[in-house]
Amino acid sequence: SKPNITMTMRIPSLMLRICGMKVVVVVLLSLLLSSVFGASPPPPSPPLPHIFVMVADDYGWANIGYHSNEMNSKEVQTPTIDSLCKQGVELDRHYAYQFCSPSRCAFLSGRNPIHVNALNVEFVANLNDTQSGYSGISLNMTLIPEKLRKVGYATHFTGKWDVGFATTAHLPINRGFDTAFGYHTHQNDYWSFDNNVCNQTADLWHDYAPAYSLLNPTTCSQQNQTGCVYEDDLFTSHVLKELDAHDPATPLFYYWAHHNVHEPLEAPLAYYNKFPFINDTNRRLYAAMTNHLDTDLSMVVDMLKQKGMWNNTLIIFLADNGGPTYLGGGANNYPLKGSKLSNWEGGIRVNAFISGGYVPENMRGTKLEQFVGMEDWYATLSHLAGVNPFDDVAQKAGLPPVDSLDLWPLLSGANQTSPRTEVHIGNGCCCCVERTVYVQGIIIPPYKLLIHAVNQSFWQGPLYPNSTVIAPSGTTDCGDEGCLFNIIDDPSEYTDLAKRHPDIAKHLRKRIAEVDKTVFNPNRGDAIAQMCATFDDKYHGFVGPFVKI
Numbered sequence: 001s002k003p004n005i006t007m008t009m010r011i012p013s014l015m016l017r018i019c020g021m022k023v024v025v026v027v028l029l030s031l032l033l034s035s036v037f038g039a040s041p042p043p044p045s046p047p048l049p050h051i052f053v054m055v056a057d058d059y060g061w062a063n064i065g066y067h068s069n070e071m072n073s074k075e076v077q078t079p080t081i082d083s084l085c086k087q088g089v090e091l092d093r094h095y096a097y098q099f100c101s102p103s104r105c106a107f108l109s110g111r112n113p114i115h116v117n118a119l120n121v122e123f124v125a126n127l128n129d130t131q132s133g134y135s136g137i138s139l140n141m142t143l144i145p146e147k148l149r150k151v152g153y154a155t156h157f158t159g160k161w162d163v164g165f166a167t168t169a170h171l172p173i174n175r176g177f178d179t180a181f182g183y184h185t186h187q188n189d190y191w192s193f194d195n196n197v198c199n200q201t202a203d204l205w206h207d208y209a210p211a212y213s214l215l216n217p218t219t220c221s222q223q224n225q226t227g228c229v230y231e232d233d234l235f236t237s238h239v240l241k242e243l244d245a246h247d248p249a250t251p252l253f254y255y256w257a258h259h260n261v262h263e264p265l266e267a268p269l270a271y272y273n274k275f276p277f278i279n280d281t282n283r284r285l286y287a288a289m290t291n292h293l294d295t296d297l298s299m300v301v302d303m304l305k306q307k308g309m310w311n312n313t314l315i316i317f318l319a320d321n322g323g324p325t326y327l328g329g330g331a332n333n334y335p336l337k338g339s340k341l342s343n344w345e346g347g348i349r350v351n352a353f354i355s356g357g358y359v360p361e362n363m364r365g366t367k368l369e370q371f372v373g374m375e376d377w378y379a380t381l382s383h384l385a386g387v388n389p390f391d392d393v394a395q396k397a398g399l400p401p402v403d404s405l406d407l408w409p410l411l412s413g414a415n416q417t418s419p420r421t422e423v424h425i426g427n428g429c430c431c432c433v434e435r436t437v438y439v440q441g442i443i444i445p446p447y448k449l450l451i452h453a454v455n456q457s458f459w460q461g462p463l464y465p466n467s468t469v470i471a472p473s474g475t476t477d478c479g480d481e482g483c484l485f486n487i488i489d490d491p492s493e494y495t496d497l498a499k500r501h502p503d504i505a506k507h508l509r510k511r512i513a514e515v516d517k518t519v520f521n522p523n524r525g526d527a528i529a530q531m532c533a534t535f536d537d538k539y540h541g542f543v544g545p546f547v548k549i
Helices: 005-019 022-037 079-087 100-109 144-149 231-245 281-306 374-385 392-396 502-516 531-537
Strands: 050-056 089-095 154-160 179-183 252-257 313-319 352-355 366-373 423-428 437-444 447-450 483-486
Touching: 050 100, 050 281, 050 374, 079 281, 079 313, 079 352, 100 144, 100 374, 144 154, 144 252, 144 374, 154 231, 179 231, 231 252, 231 281, 281 313, 313 374, 366 374, 437 502, 447 502, 483 502
Parallel strands: 050 252, 050 313, 089 366, 154 179, 154 252
Antiparallel strands: 089 352, 313 352, 423 437, 437 447, 447 483
């Protein structure tokens, strides 16, 4: 028999008359079906990656295994670093500043050093500017750990701070890190922790106060290591302890600014004795310290794997500048020209790679030759954490905006081009009274132009330093017209092309002049008279904040 169409339509018609809208029927039916059959919940969001950053200090281009050569490969012992790079993505054109503090300021603030800090001054203050009148990063610039902590990251710092400590507000524990253990300044002794200021003042802090209980006996030195703890061993133990205590369910951001391989050249005898075949003392110490750095990283990798965190961890390995090849430095940037404290490639093109289980499988074992800058990690990490890299606090204070560009589409293989089409090369005095900051160069691939006097103008050989060549020096005056190089075809900067390509040189000079107008160089003040008294009286012989605001 035929179905009773009138009866079939009766209930829906009634519902429509009662509810007045057809859409309500759909909603009610959906709810009924969901309750009866059970609707599938939306898929969970993937966990935020753990991010572990290691910054190697003053690391020479040729002093890492994957850049070594036939003559120095025996003494460059970095098996963990080489393995991680091979499993990850080598960043062949990663650029930093020519010395320490500005590179660290760039990484943490997301700004080119010319827009945050291009100087290495430390013990100064301008009491008329309570935000930017000090060394390092302005207090109104938001640091990357602050961004990450807002979305649930646990944030930890260990090692070399070097981005300002004049006030308590500058300390890492007050700039986005949950914990902080390290030293404030450019360097200290690996055994005594002294930084040669104010008559034997130790520089080692844990969170809010000096690490009094960790001070070595006064007899400790490179010559007398009995009963002493090497500073980087102290740091490594601390890092491993924090990793071991970390809950893997919580996303982790760890920033380890390693002391190695910055001077003074000092190493535990167990490492020094591995290299008896090196007859140059500085080179031998540098090799020992490099091997120590590698060993420290291997223990971190083991701990991350032991904790079950490795598959969701991104390792970022960076050097803060090229190796120091001047007297006492011990490094080698072969085949690149120049050294730390110069804007030749040997001073600013640095060792860098990413690794870890979070690196996409399609990118493992690759080398990227696209250009990236130290400041670009800020936007990249913000992207991975799902936060906006825009710095509204700095904008309200009238400070330079974030320069950082998101590298993740490049690093993940989503595209083949870098968002960075220019590298702006700043120049400022490392450690002197004169504090002029200006743009000394620019890279617009494949060309690089440098103007005015460029220091450390020499090339090292494949085995350096050695007994026949001891710390050559020299300056090349590129003048106002500039020295022009094709750094893709001529990475060692042998051939100046300025006269051969005057139009290209002119275009790059114009861009330098344009960028130079944006330089941020506040008056950071002068030495504070009561500083040494503060170190002695308030901190009992330790370096610490010396201005109260």
